[in-house]
Amino acid sequence: MNWKIVDAGAAGWQDAAELHTLSWKTAYRGIVSDSYLENDCANDRQQVWSARAKDWNPAKIVLLIARQDDGLALGMSCAAILPDDPHGVLLDNLHVRPNLKRGGIGRALIAATGRWVAEHVPSTPMYLTVYKDNTNAVAFYRRMGGEEADAGIYAFKDGTSAPILRFTWRDPATIAG
Numbered sequence: 188m189n190w191k192i193v194d195a196g197a198a199g200w201q202d203a204a205e206l207h208t209l210s211w212k213t214a215y216r217g218i219v220s221d222s223y224l225e226n227d228c229a230n231d232r233q234q235v236w237s238a239r240a241k242d243w244n245p246a247k248i249v250l251l252i253a254r255q256d257d258g259l260a261l262g263m264s265c266a267a268i269l270p271d272d273p274h275g276v277l278l279d280n281l282h283v284r285p286n287l288k289r290g291g292i293g294r295a296l297i298a299a300t301g302r303w304v305a306e307h308v309p310s311t312p313m314y315l316t317v318y319k320d321n322t323n324a325v326a327f328y329r330r331m332g333g334e335e336a337d338a339g340i341y342a343f344k345d346g347t348s349a350p351i352l353r354f355t356w357r358d359p360a361t362i363a364g
């Protein structure tokens with residue numbers, strides 16, 4: 188399997204929506220409601236990503252896609268520079284096609300995103316939030332050397348609430364070696 192990471196820009200939004208949906212349907216099972224995952228997730232992610240694509244400013248947001256030679260999107264990450272964010276640059280999404288986890292794609296994506304952050308906003312941390320119960324992602328972020336802190340309770344759009352953690356990388360250029 189040959190793949191490489193590309194800066195997909197706004198044009199990658201449909202791949203992002205598809206990966207986001209597949210990933211949430213797996214990783215968020217038991218954390219948010221089955222009803223949201225079965226009935227709403229796909230449309231919701233389509234709407235979120237198409238709206239994002241229409242308002243794309245490449246100086247403020249990046250969408251990196253791990254793309255196979257035949258074009259298939261294997262994973263994606265998205266980081267956004269938000270105004271006056273006290274925590275740094277938000278790594279808003281990081282998702283690997285569920286059947287391809289543990290193959291090094293997540294590591295490559297988070298490292299490339301960290302380099303983008305270091306280049307665009309030097310000396311700024313990168314951070315994300317993750318459900319405490321998303322134990323696979325939490326293990327991955329620990330392995331990637333993020334500094335971990337409790338970040339309260341997150342109220343999801345389906346009405347469910349659950350505790351989240353914040354992971355921060357003070358020197359994003361060096362994530363994952």
Ligand SMILES: CC(C)(COP(=O)(O)OP(=O)(O)OC[C@H]1O[C@@H](n2cnc3c(N)ncnc32)[C@H](O)[C@@H]1OP(=O)(O)O)[C@@H](O)C(=O)NCCC(=O)NCCS
Binds near residue numbers: 289291316330
């Ligand atoms: C989290 C995620 C992006 C990790 O991507 P991945 O491609 O599976 O991770 P990699 O194969 O690059 O793993 C990198 C390292 O982390 C470790 N790791 C990854 N998942 C792990 C797990 N569940 N438990 C322990 N270690 C793990 C790997 O063993 C590897 O370690 P190594 O450096 O010793 O080789 C992926 O599991 C995913 O898409 N999860 C679902 C979506 C999600 O929850 N995203 C986060 C929302 S905030």
